[in-house]
Amino acid sequence: MLKLLIGAALFICCGYAGYGISAHYRKRYNLLVKINGYIDALENGISYLQNTSEELTKGYTGESKDDCAIILRRYLSLLDKGTFSKGDCFDATKTHLLSGYERQILADMLFSLGKSDLDTQLSELKNYRALFAPVTESAKQNYKKYGTLAFKLGILAGLAALLITA
Secondary structure (H helix, E strand, O other): OHHHHHHHHHHHHHHHHHHHHHHHHHHHHHHHHHHHHHHHHHHHHHHHHOOOHHHHHHHHHOOOOOHHHHHHHHHHHHHHHOOOOHHHHHHHOOOOOOOHHHHHHHHHHHHHOOOOOHHHHHHHHHHHHHHHHHHHHHHHHHHHHHHHHHHHHHHHHHHHHHHHHO
16 A cells, blocks of 8 residues: 555656646746747837837736746836846846846847837847747747657656556
8 A cells, every 4th residue: 555655656746747847848938939029019119109118018017927027027127227237137037947048138138128219129129039039939849849748758757656666
């Protein structure tokens, strides 16, 4: 009976580990999709509504509590502070879901917002979208491949542990 309980505990632990790995890939993909959505919202808001980046960012984050909203709220706090550096923007983009390169691109984008004329800013946003597009596509492929695989392998490893202990 004790072996069966240990096997069941191992099954649950392995399944949970697989789910955790899958959730990481899903959160990363969702974050990158939200960043691309933010770039779209900025382009539309700047070109048509001609709002400031602070107003557009507040409107985009709303009451959301996802990782992108957390990063953008940190950016809004920098805007409220007044003066800030690229390093401050880099610190605001701190998350385990982005690599250093991706964080640097996002920090550069946030730092450059509102510092140039309309046409230059729109062309910069298009460049940032072009930089994030392959990263987002790669995250989508990784989520489809490794995210589902990790969950399934976690369940299989748990079943194997259950069978071995029983």
